[in-house]
Amino acid sequence: MNNQQRTNGISSGVVAAISAAVVVVSGGVAWFSAQTPNNSTPDNSSQIIKQPIKQSTTQQGNEQTASIYWLRSKENRLDLVPQPFKVAATQPNQVLEAAFKTLLAGPSEGTDSTTIPQGTQLLGLKTENNDVHVNLSENFTTGGGSTSMMGRVGQVVYTATSLNPQAQVYIEVNGKLLEVLGGEGVELQQPLTRASFQKNYPL
Numbered sequence: 001m002n003n004q005q006r007t008n009g010i011s012s013g014v015v016a017a018i019s020a021a022v023v024v025v026s027g028g029v030a031w032f033s034a035q036t037p038n039n040s041t042p043d044n045s046s047q048i049i050k051q052p053i054k055q056s057t058t059q060q061g062n063e064q065t066a067s068i069y070w071l072r073s074k075e076n077r078l079d080l081v082p083q084p085f086k087v088a089a090t091q092p093n094q095v096l097e098a099a100f101k102t103l104l105a106g107p108s109e110g111t112d113s114t115t116i117p118q119g120t121q122l123l124g125l126k127t128e129n130n131d132v133h134v135n136l137s138e139n140f141t142t143g144g145g146s147t148s149m150m151g152r153v154g155q156v157v158y159t160a161t162s163l164n165p166q167a168q169v170y171i172e173v174n175g176k177l178l179e180v181l182g183g184e185g186v187e188l189q190q191p192l193t194r195a196s197f198q199k200n201y202p203l
Contacts, residue, residue, distance in 0.1 A: 063088045066099040067162040069155045070112035078203040080154050081112055097125050103159050115151040117143050132160040135172040141182055149186040150201040157192045168193055
């Protein structure tokens with residue numbers, strides 16, 4: 001009888017010890033599981049939500065329409081013809097810069113033309129108060145007669161003032177103010193405006 005009581009006592013003690021260990025381990029697993037999601041969830045959700053909101057707000061809020069000016073022949077003269085150009089801009093000069101890069105690439109189709117020499121590059125563009133400074137590469141001054149020269153000046157002046165028709169335009173070549181254009185010696189009275197261009201450089 002004593003041996004049986006000892007055996008039952010030992011068995012009960014072992015069972016109690018094992019049960020206590022299971023409870024401790026289970027509690028540790030539960031605590032660890034509860035802590036892990038709290039550390040990872042906020043990071044993932046913030047990465048997913050913030051970026052799309054930023055993109056949509058920027059693109060929709062700052063879209064502007066400029067105009068690129070091409071030349072079109074009409075009854076022995078040239079007309080400056082606008083082509084609307086939409087840009088979702090994030091920087092102040094980005095709209096005009098994009099418009100000029102498209103202008104310098106030339107028309108893709110239709111009856112419109114350009115007298116700006118191929119290979120002319122936009123080296124810089126700056127707007128300051130009511131002034132627009134357009135810095136072009138030296139190709140701008142090459143080729144063509146006086147009509148071609150005046151046509152390309154008109155394209156630059158009108159494109160540069162498409163956001164502000166009253167703006168004054170300074171045309172620069174390699175960073176220097178352009179005073180005489182081409183072999184024909186077309187003198188540029190700068191700053192140029194739409195009004196001064198129509199008066200002094202008829203097409």
